[in-house]
Structure formats: structure tokens, C-alpha cells
Amino acid sequence: MNDNNTELLIDAFANTLEIEKNMVNDHLEYQGIPQWDSITHMILISEIENTFHIEIDADDVLEMNSFQKTKEILSKYNL
Amino acid sequence: MGLLKQMADNDHLNFLDVVTGNTFSLEEMFFAIPEIGALDKHLVFLYLDNKIESTAIYLSFLGTGHSTVLLSNGLDISLKESLEAEYTPSAIFDQTRPAIHGYEQNVLKNSWSTTTLFIGYHSPTRVHPNCKVLLSTSGTTGSPKFVKLSESNLLENAKSICAYLPITREDITPLNLPLFYSYGLSVLHTNAISGGTMVCGLPDILQKDFWNLMDKHGFTSIAGVPFIYEMLNRIGFLKKQYPSLRYISQAGGNLSHNIKEKFNHYCLQNKMDFYVMYGQTEASARISYVPPESLESKITSIGIPIKNGKLSLDPETGELLYSGPNVFGGYSEKKQDLSNWEDIEVLRTGDLAKMDEDGFYFIIGRLKRFVKIFGNRVNLDEIERFLKTTLDIGLVACIGIEDQFILVSHCENQVDDTEIKKALFEKFKIHQTSVKVQLLNEMPLTSNGKVDYKKITADKD
Incomplete structure (x- = not known):
């Protein structure tokens, strides 16, 4: 994932989870903070879809359970 | 037993x-x-x-x-x-x-x-x-x-x-x-x-x-x-x-x-x-x-x-x-x-x-003004009271749209959307994507001076 896209992804996380950008790092995990719960996860998925104009596969919705994992998976989508 | x-x-x-x-x-x-x-x-x-x-x-x-x-x-x-x-x-x-x-x-x-x-x-x-x-x-x-x-x-x-x-x-x-x-x-x-x-x-x-x-x-x-x-x-x-x-x-x-x-x-x-x-x-x-x-x-x-x-x-x-x-x-x-x-x-x-x-x-x-946002029951009258007192908004109308989001209508130029969304999130844990805010020139009222919710809903689109 290039720097520009990484930056966009950080924005998507920070906006959806309503957290500071510097909290969006490789240690950030689903349910690791109160803000990242099932509701915000679903919102996050659609925010990422809108940001990059992609459709995320059903199976990947469960796989994207950390910021790091999300970056890895998004590389499948040529980002 | x-x-x-x-x-x-x-x-x-x-x-x-x-x-x-x-x-x-x-x-x-x-x-x-x-x-x-x-x-x-x-x-x-x-x-x-x-x-x-x-x-x-x-x-x-x-x-x-x-x-x-x-x-x-x-x-x-x-x-x-x-x-x-x-x-x-x-x-x-x-x-x-x-x-x-x-x-x-x-x-x-x-x-x-x-x-x-x-x-x-x-x-x-x-x-x-x-x-x-x-x-x-x-x-x-x-x-x-x-x-x-x-x-x-x-x-x-x-x-x-x-x-x-x-x-x-x-x-x-x-x-x-x-x-x-x-x-x-x-x-x-x-x-x-x-x-x-x-x-x-x-x-x-x-x-x-x-x-x-x-x-x-x-x-x-x-x-x-x-x-x-x-x-x-x-x-x-x-x-x-x-x-x-x-x-x-x-x-x-x-x-x-x-x-x-x-x-x-x-x-x-x-x-x-x-x-x-x-x-x-x-x-x-x-x-x-x-x-x-x-x-x-x-x-x-x-x-x-x-x-x-x-x-x-x-x-x-x-x-x-x-x-x-x-x-x-x-x-x-x-x-x-x-x-x-x-x-x-x-x-x-x-x-x-x-x-x-x-x-x-x-x-x-619904007779009572409740909506369910992500399964949580939200009392719209309570939200209106809260917004009026904390953000000093004169007239505000909150409407639930198909249990998907809350439409907040008001006429105060100096109150911005993020302020309302932030307040609702902090007090009621309602996520910002579940809130839409619209600024109206004038609040529609019924003949007896109450907020005309039906008119706001009808004008929404």
C-alpha cells in the first residue's frame, strides 16, 4: 500500500472510530479499544469501500480485525 | 415454582x-x-x-x-x-x-x-x-x-x-x-x-x-x-x-x-x-x-x-x-x-x-417518539431537550428516519453540525454516521404553534 493510500486509510479509521490519528497504528485491534466495536466495524468497512471505491468481500470483513491486517488485505485490492 | x-x-x-x-x-x-x-x-x-x-x-x-x-x-x-x-x-x-x-x-x-x-x-x-x-x-x-x-x-x-x-x-x-x-x-x-x-x-x-x-x-x-x-x-x-x-x-x-x-x-x-x-x-x-x-x-x-x-x-x-x-x-x-x-x-x-x-x-x-438506532432505544424528545439546554438551540426537531438515522433540524446559524454530532455521541453514544443535521430558514409549525414533524419529514427529500 502506498503512502497516499495509507494516509487515506488512517483518515478512514480516525474518522469512523472518532479517535486521534496517532492512535491508528499497527497495534490497533478490533475490540482493543471501546470505540472499535461491531457497530463501528461495519461503518468502517463501508467507509473504506467509499474511500477507495472498492467492494470488500464478505470473508475479508472478518479478517480485517486490526489496522495492520486491514493494510495487508487491502493490497489484494491493488491498493 | x-x-x-x-x-x-x-x-x-x-x-x-x-x-x-x-x-x-x-x-x-x-x-x-x-x-x-x-x-x-x-x-x-x-x-x-x-x-x-x-x-x-x-x-x-x-x-x-x-x-x-x-x-x-x-x-x-x-x-x-x-x-x-x-x-x-x-x-x-x-x-x-x-x-x-x-x-x-x-x-x-x-x-x-x-x-x-x-x-x-x-x-x-x-x-x-x-x-x-x-x-x-x-x-x-x-x-x-x-x-x-x-x-x-x-x-x-x-x-x-x-x-x-x-x-x-x-x-x-x-x-x-x-x-x-x-x-x-x-x-x-x-x-x-x-x-x-x-x-x-x-x-x-x-x-x-x-x-x-x-x-x-x-x-x-x-x-x-x-x-x-x-x-x-x-x-x-x-x-x-x-x-x-x-x-x-x-x-x-x-x-x-x-x-x-x-x-x-x-x-x-x-x-x-x-x-x-x-x-x-x-x-x-x-x-x-x-x-x-x-x-x-x-x-x-x-x-x-x-x-x-x-x-x-x-x-x-x-x-x-x-x-x-x-x-x-x-x-x-x-x-x-x-x-x-x-x-x-x-x-x-x-x-x-x-x-x-x-x-x-x-x-x-409509533405513538411515542422513540427510534431504535443499532438496537438502542432512543427517546427523541429527550434528545431535543438535551440539545436545547446544552447547545442553547431555540427550536430543534429530531425525527427518526426508518430506524436508520436521526434527522436533527434547527435554525441556529452559529451552531455547526459537528458540535451537535459530538454532543449526541458523548451523551447518548449515538454514532455520528447515524445523525444528519439540517439547517432550516424557518421551523415549520402547526396551527397551534407546535413543531410540524410531518412537514419536516415530507420536505426531507
């Missing part, structure tokens, strides 16, 4: 902890509860999560004379403290706090776990003998408004539900809904009475581990609110097969028509039953259900009343009315309210409904 006795009579009942893989009998679940004070009925706050200890603590208190308030242990500490200041419980179970001011630590033990109960030896809050369980009307905002339920309410409702759900002694039932939520509590009660294995300690359905555990243990049912069904739909549930699954149930608000149809078709194809149900915390959970064989033809219906329950319509307003042995004993908004119990003959649901020629009921609108 009490709720716990009914569970004890079920010789197939056992509790599986997926965290450790251990299985316990009902007897083994009980923690020995120490004497709390001279009274045999004290007010106890239980802050619960999905772990087996929470289920065990709840069941342990069910065997005492005490009255328990069931709350989420994820509530903000400030909300917990303000609830405790209002109600002064004699004992508190909360695994998230190492100490609570004014309370002493007591060790609770059973054969497999040790935990802490905080006991305060201040003068106890008076609680009416009928109050057994109190549930919050809003799980996340820590609203001090509680629904008062008796043991008989809970037991009668469980028996009525058992009369239509195909629960068997061989069932493996995941307790995937929280116990502080009336639907989740009813899943525990009904299955503990008529089912087999209760599965505790589950991760949520967005964790891959939930699905691994489903494969491993062979869950026989899943219970979900509309948001859970939306997630199941999104994560590809309908593209796979689950041989162990016999039925799924849905309650807690209106599931959108197209998703309901998808699940119904899936269930018909896979020989599973899909139970669409309707209820309120004020009815200990359940009021009506749609028999699965009728769902296809009554897809938008809330169904027929549960056993021993009666539905009718207010002849003047069309409001849906319910009566039955599961109707609560009134609300509690402050400590003093706990000492009385109202015998409520008729529960006014706040929903407007009609009945078809087959006796099936359909919701056509």
Missing part, C-alpha cells in the same frame, strides 16, 4: 465455557453469596459481560431473595457512579473496578472460580418484594430509568416462549446476546428451562473465532437483533451451510424487509425455522411471534400473541395494547420508585398497529 427450580429440574442443563473448554452443571455454577445485611432483600447491581462468571453470578443471585439490576460492565465509570449515587445498592459486582468507595471487598467462590463482590454496609434501599430483576431502558447511556420485573414475570414469559420455540434437551445454545438486555436474558431463561447446553464466553459474531466455535460445538440456534442480521448478511452467512443450526430468531426492532426475505428464503431452502418476534423490556421481553410457516405470507407482521398473552388495539388511537402475566410493575427513575409495584393491566406499547383477517398484527407507526 420459581425460575431457578424450573432450571434445576432440567437434568440436561449444563454450561460450557468456551474460554477454558470446561462444562459445569447448574449446581456448579453457584457462587456462595454471603449475607449482605439484616434484610433478606437487598438491592444489588450486577455489571455483566459475556464471560461465564457473569452468567454464574446472575444465577447465584437468582437463588437469593435479593433484587438485581443488570447493567453492562462496559458503561462509563461516570455513568456507573451516578447510578450508584442515585440508588445506593447494598452490593455491587463489577470486575472492571479494583475498589469502590464506600464498599468492602468480599471474596466469592465456587469450585472453579474466585471473584469479588463489593458490599456496602450503609442503610439499605427499600425494594418492593415483587422486584426481582431491573433492566435499564437503554443499555449504553446508563439511563437511570429501570423496568421493574418480578420473578413471576420472567418465569411466565419464559414458559410462553417455550410453548412456541422448538427448544429441545439436545440443544447447544450460544448466549451471544448480553444478559442485561431483556432478549438475551430470555434466551438464557427459556433454554435453561427447556434446552441443554448453554454456551458462555463467546466472542462476538464479527470474530472469526465465533464461527470456529460454531463448527466445533454445533450451535443449534442463533438469536439476533436487526443489526446482527445485517452483519450476518454482510459477512456472507447466507452463502454457507450450518448443518447443526435448527432455527434462528430475530427480535429487538424492525428488520428491513429485503434482509428478512433473504433470511426467510435461506431458512426455507435449508430446512431451518426463522422466528421473527416482537416485544418490549416492559413485557419481560416477548409479546408476539410469527409462526415460521406463516412468515412467507406475513413477512411484515409482528405475528400473533404469545401463549397467555392478549393483543388488542386502542379503539381511539390504534395503539397496540398488550396484557399478560409478563407485564412489568412500572418504571423506576429514582430510588423511591423501587419501594412500590404497580399492577399494570394493560401495557401501552406506543406502537400504532392494525390486525388482519387472520389475527396477525402489523406495526404501522
